Amino acid sequence: MDAAQHEDVSKHMGQYYVVFVALLCLTAITVGVSYLHLARPAAITVALVIATVKAGLVAAVFMHLISERKVIYAVLILTAVFFAVLLLLPNLTTFEHHSGLPGT
Amino acid sequence: MSETVIPYMVKPHPVTGIPNGKFGIWLFLASEVMLFGALFSSYVLIRTGMPHWPPEGGLSSEVLNVPLATLNTAVLITSSITMVLAWASCKMGSLPRFRLWMAATIALAFVFLVVKYFEYSHKFQLGHTPAHDNFYAVYFTMTGLHGLHIVGGIIVNSYLLGPGTRLWAKDREHFTNRVENAGLYWHFVDLVWIFLFPSLYLL
Numbered sequence: 001m002d003a004a005q006h007e008d009v010s011k012h013m014g015q016y017y018v019v020f021v022a023l024l025c026l027t028a029i030t031v032g033v034s035y036l037h038l039a040r041p042a043a044i045t046v047a048l049v050i051a052t053v054k055a056g057l058v059a060a061v062f063m064h065l066i067s068e069r070k071v072i073y074a075v076l077i078l079t080a081v082f083f084a085v086l087l088l089l090p091n092l093t094t095f096e097h098h099s100g101l102p103g104t
Numbered sequence: 105m106s107e108t109v110i111p112y113m114v115k116p117h118p119v120t121g122i123p124n125g126k127f128g129i130w131l132f133l134a135s136e137v138m139l140f141g142a143l144f145s146s147y148v149l150i151r152t153g154m155p156h157w158p159p160e161g162g163l164s165s166e167v168l169n170v171p172l173a174t175l176n177t178a179v180l181i182t183s184s185i186t187m188v189l190a191w192a193s194c195k196m197g198s199l200p201r202f203r204l205w206m207a208a209t210i211a212l213a214f215v216f217l218v219v220k221y222f223e224y225s226h227k228f229q230l231g232h233t234p235a236h237d238n239f240y241a242v243y244f245t246m247t248g249l250h251g252l253h254i255v256g257g258i259i260v261n262s263y264l265l266g267p268g269t270r271l272w273a274k275d276r277e278h279f280t281n282r283v284e285n286a287g288l289y290w291h292f293v294d295l296v297w298i299f300l301f302p303s304l305y306l307l
Contacts (some may be wrong), residue, residue, distance in 0.1 A: 071120045
């Protein structure tokens with residue numbers, strides 16, 4: 001390993017520890033909020049927002065997505081699109097059911 | 105027979121700009137998103153179709169053990185940073201430090217499984233098997249598949265800690281890339297748990 005690489009990694013060490021502490025704090029917050037017994041839509045929103053922020057931190061810093069090549073972004077955008085389809089398409093059937101639209 | 109060399113294992117591929125191994129692991133993780141995505145989709149579909157969740161009444165947080173799951177969340181987050189430190193140690197040229205952090209990562213993975221074992225065995229004692237109802241079917245399927253991923257991570261990481269280190273003497277950069285790829289997988293397993301924990305235990 002050359003000296004430049006050594007320095008490059010050691011510069012990021014502080015960032016890793018900050019993210020680690022942030023992840024622990026966000027876990028404590030999400031558990032704490034669950035004891036407040038918020039109304040369902042608010043509870044789901046808060047829990048998923050916190051989980052998304054945590055996942056974002058892990059992906060951006062631990063998985064180095066913040067400084068990744070375009071080809072990885074392209075793969076992930078495509079994955080995100082298909083993930084959304086996978087999540088929404090089957091659940092549209094219950095939407096039709098609840099809204100009384102034909103097709104169920 | 106001459107030795108076949110797989111191209112671009114260390115140097116970036118001219119088209120993608122990254123080594124083939126890293127590109128491969130990202131494509132694998134994309135397929136993993138679809139695997140867990142299918143389960144999350146099924147979970148939402150099953151749950152929205154039920155008049156009450158869990159079907160027997162109460163709240164998920166009352167039926168499942170939130171303190172143990174919170175502990176396991178902290179364990180996995182800690183194992184993620186030890187994995188990063190293992191990779192960073194390789195980058196900084198220290199094999200002993202890599203060994204230390206990788207051993208810590210594997211140990212934490214075992215802690216996660218032991219905690220999960222206590223959770224599962226308590227559920228089984230109460231007769232709450234996957235066949236009990238939809239709630240437990242979803243709970244065991246999703247946490248079980250995630251647990252299998254933890255086992256997979258332990259196997260890969262143990263290889264890198266044990267016989268895999270032989271590559272360090274031959275080609276440090278190649279070995280470091282392998283650790284990075286194993287790390288990408290490990291962080292993904294952490295990432296899945298970050299969503300599983302609130303969706304199954306807290307909501």
